Amino acid sequence: MRKSPGDVRDSILDYLATMDSASITEIYDAVENRIGDVSPSSVRSWLNLNVPGRIERLDRGRYRLKLEMPPKTSNSDFENIAIGKTRMIAADCFDWLRRREPNSIHAVVTDPPYGLNEYSVKEQAKLRNGRGGIWRLPPAFDGHRRAPLPRFTILTHEDRVSLRAFFLEFGRLLRRATVPGANVLIASNPLLGHIVASAMNEAGFENRGSIVRLVMTMRGGDRPKNAHEEFSGVSVMPRSMWEPWIVLRAPLDGRVQDNLRRWKTGGFRRVSDDKPFGDVIRSHPTPPKERKIAAHPSLKPQSFLRQIVRGALPLGEGIVFDPFAGSGSTLAAANHVGYASIGVERDRNYFELARKAIPQLARLVAEPIDPL
């Protein structure tokens, strides 16, 4: 079959979207893998035609997709409101980050989308109409209504490749906007966290482990579907009893002490003089009184968020950013601990919800939980 120049172009662009950079041999192999035999010269000439342009040539003959930046750097055009020490913005965070001044965010605490389309207009309409779709609508259980969860187990190989591309681009935009030493804490799950961590590493963040949020969820532990009795002693997946939060850091500018002096970042704020910030935090499912204030399907609890938001700025100075703000629970936690914050949310319903929910969540007396 004859390959059109469009096939070569699409394969190069798709491949580079999943890599920070690649050599010409790697690009050629990826194109051949995808569309079969092609001449090396067609790959080389497409690259030559697009440098400079959509592609950058780096040292040592490596190529990468250029981050698209708009001509101006102002981001004041986006609709935004002030709520306490929070600025909440109605926008797509990729657009907003492209316009954000470099070195102007000191910590990130966020709970991103994982299915990539669970927050699309189509899937949100299904969720709002109680039809499920990618959302698993669990039956009432023990007399309680359970919150819907997205079905991460139905993601295909292509979905995973797109997820990696999504976080690679997100990471590269975020890297530019964060100061050296900025902590980036990302809510994750045991099935997909490794993809996010590796894409964010490739985008330039250092991997600094994870925080364990100890919480029992409804996921896992079940016996095989339609064969419960035959395999009554089997759980298909371990019953999930914790939620991983990926911990990353923008590379330091000098030693930790230099970074702390210059950028106010480079470590975690201690819980107290004799208690360092720890990476296992006892938690609970989001309490009903918080769900009543902010009916977002992925609402995280204040008691947990307040601890990690507080810990994320070592000196308590700077701006905490949540690019996937939802109903604003991270920003409410930042308001509660007295930090300045910025949140971006693309869905108009959730933006309006956050406007109302942030002050109420920030004021709330969080449900007590025994610290470890």
Ligand SMILES: C[S@@+](CC[C@H](N)C(=O)[O-])C[C@H]1O[C@@H](n2cnc3c(N)ncnc32)[C@H](O)[C@@H]1O
């Ligand atoms: C997992 S939820 C976060 C919910 C949040 N933890 C809370 O407690 O309300 C992810 C949010 O990101 C939003 N979102 C998805 N893609 C986005 C994008 N490109 N820019 C901004 N927001 C986005 C979705 O609409 C959704 O509200």
